[in-house]
Amino acid sequence: MTTPTSDVTSSPDHGPAAGVCWSLADLYAAPDDPRIDTDLEESERAAAAFASRYRGRVASLAAGALAAAVDELEALCEPMSRAAAYAGLLFAADTAAPRHGALLQRVQERSSAIRNQLVFFELEWVAVDDAPAARLLADPALARRRHHLEAMRRYRPHVLSEPEEKLLEETANTGRRAFSRLFDELLGAMRFRLAHAGRVEDLGEEEVLSKLHESDRSLRKAAADALTEGLRASSRTLAFLFNTLVHDKATSDRLRRYADPMHERHLANEIDAASVDALLAACERRYDLVQRFYRLKARLLGIPQLEDHDRYAPLPGDVGQRSFDDARRIVLDAYGDFAPELAAIAGEFFDRRWIDAELRPGKRGGAFCASTTPALHSYVLLNYTGNLRDVMTLAHELGHGVHQQLARPRGLFEQDTPLTTAETASVFGEMLVFRRLMREERDPRVRLALLCGKLEDAFATVFRQVVMTRFEQKLHAARRSEGELPIARVNALWLETNRPMFGDAVRLSDDYGFWWLYIPHFVHTPFYCYAYAFGELLVLALLRRHDEEGAAFVPRYLELLAAGGSEAPPALLAKLGLDITDPAFWDGGLAVLEQMVDEAERTAASIAS
Numbered sequence: 001m002t003t004p005t006s007d008v009t010s011s012p013d014h015g016p017a018a019g020v021c022w023s024l025a026d027l028y029a030a031p032d033d034p035r036i037d038t039d040l041e042e043s044e045r046a047a048a049a050f051a052s053r054y055r056g057r058v059a060s061l062a063a064g065a066l067a068a069a070v071d072e073l074e075a076l077c078e079p080m081s082r083a084a085a086y087a088g089l090l091f092a093a094d095t096a097a098p099r100h101g102a103l104l105q106r107v108q109e110r111s112s113a114i115r116n117q118l119v120f121f122e123l124e125w126v127a128v129d130d131a132p133a134a135r136l137l138a139d140p141a142l143a144r145r146r147h148h149l150e151a152m153r154r155y156r157p158h159v160l161s162e163p164e165e166k167l168l169e170e171t172a173n174t175g176r177r178a179f180s181r182l183f184d185e186l187l188g189a190m191r192f193r194l195a196h197a198g199r200v201e202d203l204g205e206e207e208v209l210s211k212l213h214e215s216d217r218s219l220r221k222a223a224a225d226a227l228t229e230g231l232r233a234s235s236r237t238l239a240f241l242f243n244t245l246v247h248d249k250a251t252s253d254r255l256r257r258y259a260d261p262m263h264e265r266h267l268a269n270e271i272d273a274a275s276v277d278a279l280l281a282a283c284e285r286r287y288d289l290v291q292r293f294y295r296l297k298a299r300l301l302g303i304p305q306l307e308d309h310d311r312y313a314p315l316p317g318d319v320g321q322r323s324f325d326d327a328r329r330i331v332l333d334a335y336g337d338f339a340p341e342l343a344a345i346a347g348e349f350f351d352r353r354w355i356d357a358e359l360r361p362g363k364r365g366g367a368f369c370a371s372t373t374p375a376l377h378s379y380v381l382l383n384y385t386g387n388l389r390d391v392m393t394l395a396h397e398l399g400h401g402v403h404q405q406l407a408r409p410r411g412l413f414e415q416d417t418p419l420t421t422a423e424t425a426s427v428f429g430e431m432l433v434f435r436r437l438m439r440e441e442r443d444p445r446v447r448l449a450l451l452c453g454k455l456e457d458a459f460a461t462v463f464r465q466v467v468m469t470r471f472e473q474k475l476h477a478a479r480r481s482e483g484e485l486p487i488a489r490v491n492a493l494w495l496e497t498n499r500p501m502f503g504d505a506v507r508l509s510d511d512y513g514f515w516w517l518y519i520p521h522f523v524h525t526p527f528y529c530y531a532y533a534f535g536e537l538l539v540l541a542l543l544r545r546h547d548e549e550g551a552a553f554v555p556r557y558l559e560l561l562a563a564g565g566s567e568a569p570p571a572l573l574a575k576l577g578l579d580i581t582d583p584a585f586w587d588g589g590l591a592v593l594e595q596m597v598d599e600a601e602r603t604a605a606s607i608a609s
């Protein structure tokens, strides 16, 4: 099979991965493929039949019959998931095409109708009293569905009546989900005017963000100004959008009796608040590492006082641009060193065009890996601009890809893990690439640049996410107590949460106050961010296991991935000897980061002398 880059000429506008775009043909032929409606109709018909058979009877089902009902439910959801996955991917690849938005909306509306036919099942199941439910769950006939059914019951105190649930599901399409889509459309269409060296360029979000990684300080400053100005110009609309979503969540939390804005996320993540609090506090205690690092970076760059636009400046030993083919080789080699199976699975993503990497106007920013249905495979989207960070992003998203591929046999309901462990294989993949690059590199200056690059990534994954979580806590609390928030108030919250992390090592301008406005997680998945910190520190702990156990670790790690979401994270990780309920657990990973800062300082000193 040819590589996707081989048959196209590269276009500078589309970046160094020009021509690398995915083929969605495994899902459907085109947005007007009649099979989309056939699939939705099939799910609709089966949902109606399911409801007529089981409505009012869930509590009286014996274990075997309950297991059969879950099997049926899973099977009937598959065609609908395929249509939803296709609509979502099509839209992400080109948010500007009206027919993509229209398809997404149509699929969402029909999926809501299907979910509303089925909501009785979950409501009747969680209404079963604890004692009879426990007896049923202990029955071997339910072994394969035990976790799924047990996990559903954690929402027992928070579900509403069936008519209320249906109402919320339907109105979400013109409420929360509509605002979420509007955010993507606004950001996808937003242009940033970069004025530098007598030239003015009109850039998309990804392009302007990538200029913050340039070595020319005045160019970085110009990019930061362009980003600020673009965000400021849209801030009135975006502030309204955020206020609306934050208020919508407050309403939903009140109706569903969630005492804390994070509570619902913790339940979805199958983690208790105490573990998350311990994680956040442990990271906050080590903000000194961030400051030590940026003081070192200032010395290396020869800048007395780092500004916010200097944070991503490349160091002198940075190797510069990498072609997409290079990135592919680096990632597959690193995966293959660890386990050939991983490289084989990741390689398929390139060979079979499951990756969309080029830059295009209207394409969603950032990167993701989305599973479709267990019968098929996942897709990876990234915006490849060619720097080391993009190579790491490729390793990251392919980590998700191999995780999802390995867990496919678990089926639709248990393939995907909660967010906390969803970042395991992705962050692990990045570490594999980093370690391989370090092993191959002899030049101390390049090694230092690699090490600093990895530290910056790790800090972005750990400390920055802790800051974002604290910011979200403040944002939700302020909206609840103060009403609709003016942009200046939210900007102030953003700055006051960021400043303790940087201390006096990086000066944050007031302009930086606007920089929360483009972060999609706050819109799409409130309180997502702590899962990244969780994932990174967990991976550092897993790497220490690997270093101790050697080859024996590999099959145990692959088993962890293949387990998908079939058990709660603490139980799955206990099998590898990790206790994430221990508040001291997080200090292990933080100690690894400290060693890396030590090493960076030592290497810098040895180069200087």
Ligand SMILES: [Zn+2]
Pocket (backbone or CB within 6 Å): 396, 400, 422, 423, 426
């Ligand atoms: Zn990820």
